[in-house]
Amino acid sequence: MSVVTQTGCGTSDKKFFLYEQLVNKRDSLLMHVDEVRNEIRGLDEKISAMDSNQQNSARKILVSAQKLKLTQFEHFFEARGLVEAEKNVLLSVEMPGKVLKIHVKEGQEVKKRQLLVTLDAASMLTTIKELETSLVLANDLFERQQNLWKQGIGAEIKYLETKNQKDALELKLITLKTEMEKSNLRSPEEGMVDQILTKEGEMAYPVMPVMRILNLEKVHLYADVPEKYIKQVKKGLNVKLMFPSLQEEKVSPISHAGSFINPDNRTFRIRIDMDNQQKTLKPNLLSIIKITDIVKDSAIVIHDRYILADANGKEFIFVVDSTINEITAKRRFIETGLRNQGEVEIIKGISASEMLITEGARMVTDGDRVMVVGEK
DSSP states (O other): HHHHHHHHHHHHHHHHHHHHHHHHHHHHHHHHHHHHHHHHHHHHHHHHHHHHHHHHTTTTTEEEEEEOEEEEEEEEEEEEEEEEEEEEEEOSSSSEEEEEEEOOOOOOOEEOEEEEEEEEHHHHHHHHHHHHHHHHHHHHHHHHHHHHHHHTOOOHHHHHHHHHHHHHHHHHHHHHHHHHTTTTEOSSSSOOOOOOOOOOOTTEEEEEEEEEEEEEEEEEEEEEEGGTTTTTOTTEEEEEHHHHHHHTEEEEEEEEOOOBTTTTEEEEEEEEEHHHTTTTOOOEEEEEEEEEEEEEEEEEEEEGGGGGEEETOEEEEEEEOSSSSSOOEEEOOOEEEETTTTTEEEEOOOOOOOEETTTTTTGTTTTTTTEEEOOO
């Protein structure tokens, strides 16, 4: 009996120990569950807050805005002109003849009075030599007759005949030498040989150009300006010169404003003188001349791409309105003034320091909530 009793007690102790282990493990797990629940509750609150913010942001339209300010506004118009060299000379010979020698090449710099072309004048040279020989004889006869006349010997008529013959030969020789010089073509100005229009051995005539001489150190532009600008366009007014072929811009004053109005096209001519030491400006090069006719020292100016229009053609813009708790887009009808290459003067409808909606203006309507993400 005693053995059976001991065995029963040992089994009961083991069950109780296992029970306690299970209870302790459950309690431990319950403690972890509470911690996890609290952590999950916190995460839910954060997620809910973020969802709310995201929904609020989704209801706002993202835009960029620009702060308006008063600035100088210039209005200009364009005229077209062509470059002309101050000295652009087409040379012709003064007498007909065969081209014996061309002494220069195209592109060569030449001095004033430098010999350019020589014509064949062999027959004239022969005539000059004959005259010089005849003049020697005429001088000898005249001197002898003069000596006799001084001694009272001989008739006066004989003396006068020899004198007249000598004087006539001298005059004829001078004239012939002058004509002989015409067989030499010389440069009338310092410059550069731009074109040679003849060849050695060809005939040259006074009506036929044989060479072009250019001096590009000084050039000028001529342009025709509509008569309605006659009050604004004056001598001394600075203008902007654009040369599309050179991709260059220059600023230069008007050298002369004409007084004559062409009745055919109702324009007057202006002239602009320029130094061209680098010789980049060539004759007949096209220039676009920008001439300022109106200057306003204080104006609100915006780009035309920010201006919209309703079905009736009335122009408006959107500005940022922050007078209430939320930032919204406010439509403003405007009155525009002068326009100049995309820039528009605003006369009425907005004031300086307001925020003009630029990017996103076509996506909003009056009263829409907006979020400004870019500001100038």
